[in-house]
Amino acid sequence: MKKSEEFLGLPIISITEGRELGTSKSLLIDAEHGSIAAIVIEDEDWYRGVKLLPYPSVVAIGHDAVTITSSEDILILDDAVEYEPFLDQNIRIIGTKAITKGGTIQGVVSDIFIDDNGKIAKVVLGQEADTQKEITAEEISIFGREVTIIDSAVPGKTPVQEKQQVSVQAKDAPKPAVQQPKSPKIAEPVAAVEKKEEEKTVKPEVKSSPTPGAVPVEKETPSVTASSAEDRHRRFLLGKKATKRITTDNGIVIVEEGADITEEVLQKAKLANKFIDLSMNVK
Numbered sequence: 286m287k288k289s290e291e292f293l294g295l296p297i298i299s300i301t302e303g304r305e306l307g308t309s310k311s312l313l314i315d316a317e318h319g320s321i322a323a324i325v326i327e328d329e330d331w332y333r334g335v336k337l338l339p340y341p342s343v344v345a346i347g348h349d350a351v352t353i354t355s356s357e358d359i360l361i362l363d364d365a366v367e368y369e370p371f372l373d374q375n376i377r378i379i380g381t382k383a384i385t386k387g388g389t390i391q392g393v394v395s396d397i398f399i400d401d402n403g404k405i406a407k408v409v410l411g412q413e414a415d416t417q418k419e420i421t422a423e424e425i426s427i428f429g430r431e432v433t434i435i436d437s438a439v440p441g442k443t444p445v446q447e448k449q450q451v452s453v454q455a456k457d458a459p460k461p462a463v464q465q466p467k468s469p470k471i472a473e474p475v476a477a478v479e480k481k482e483e484e485k486t487v488k489p490e491v492k493s494s495p496t497p498g499a500v501p502v503e504k505e506t507p508s509v510t511a512s513s514a515e516d517r518h519r520r521f522l523l524g525k526k527a528t529k530r531i532t533t534d535n536g537i538v539i540v541e542e543g544a545d546i547t548e549e550v551l552q553k554a555k556l557a558n559k560f561i562d563l564s565m566n567v568k
Contacts, residue, residue, distance in 0.1 A: 286406055287346060289379065297326055297338060297359070298350045306356050308415045311565050313337065313368060314376040314405075318465040321403040322371045324351065326359060327561045334362045335372070335564055337382055345431040361520075372521075375528075375568055382421065383410050385437040392418060394433055408433065430568075522546050525567040533557040 289312060297306045307328030315322040323337040332338075342358035343351060353359075362369075384390040392410030395417070400406045408425070413416040426436040525546045531539040531554065539553045540546065546567060554563040 286398050286400050289399060293345060296350045298352050299356050300344060300352050301355050304356060306359060309351055310561055313371045314378060315378045316374060319405045319422050319428060321399060323368055325565060336361055337365050337368055374430065376430055378433060378481055381433045383433045383435055385435045387413055387437060391435060427513055519551055522551060522564060522567060528566045528568050531559055531563050
């Protein structure tokens with residue numbers, strides 16, 4: 286079991302290629318399952334967008350490095366569609382208030398412990414060592430963006446009453462629309478099927494005959510380029526708000542906490558090598 290800080294700032298090493306592929310920047314949290322979904326990587330190509338290392342691809346988290354099998358295990362944003370919800374949620378856990386269901390604040394989360402399978406095993410409340418308190422993952426019901434909810438009894442209610450309340454809330458919740466079963470398809474006449482087959486064979490020939498001034502089909506569907514990945518990431522950031530003050534290494538302010546992310550802010554962050562830092566501190 287390791288603290289979250291032991292995952293960060295480590296070089297990412299491919300053990301089959303003998304290459305250093307970047308540095309572990311932050312952890313992408315899967316709040317629903319209480320686990321680490323991926324490690325966010327910072328490298329010399331940071332301006333091309335966020336790069337993710339899915340946690341199942343990690344071979345080991347060592348004292349001096351994170352080892353993986355191959356550089357192919359690292360995903361760019363365009364190849365990591367399934368991780369976009371986690372990026373949008375931007376759950377950090379550390380820094381959130383820990384509150385019981387009864388409405389009592391227990392403290393602020395100062396660190397988390399992660400087991401070898403990437404599951405969050407427990408959280409630490411408080412900064413001072415002599416007053417710190419540990420809460421196991423089994424005692425936590427929700428890892429929220431601003432608040433971590435501790436699964437404790439509500440004052441004045443028995444466990445049976447709590448379960449009844451949850452049951453009533455679930456009963457009163459709007460039910461999803463029932464999808465009507467689709468009618469079975471009626472077999473088409475043989476002549477109609479043959480006609481469709483003929484149309485399929487003709488279509489490629491029509492595509493291969495360009496009209497004057499038309500662009501060839503193969504040029505209309507280019508492969509994903511670094512430029513498109515960067516544009517997509519910029520669009521993802523535009524309009525969001527900074528969750529902390531971002532400055533250059535010389536102390537010049539790029540964006541204030543709570544300010545909107547604009548094109549000007551993105552340009553400043555890019556020039557100051559703070560694009561990744563900005564990307565991971567927005568909401």
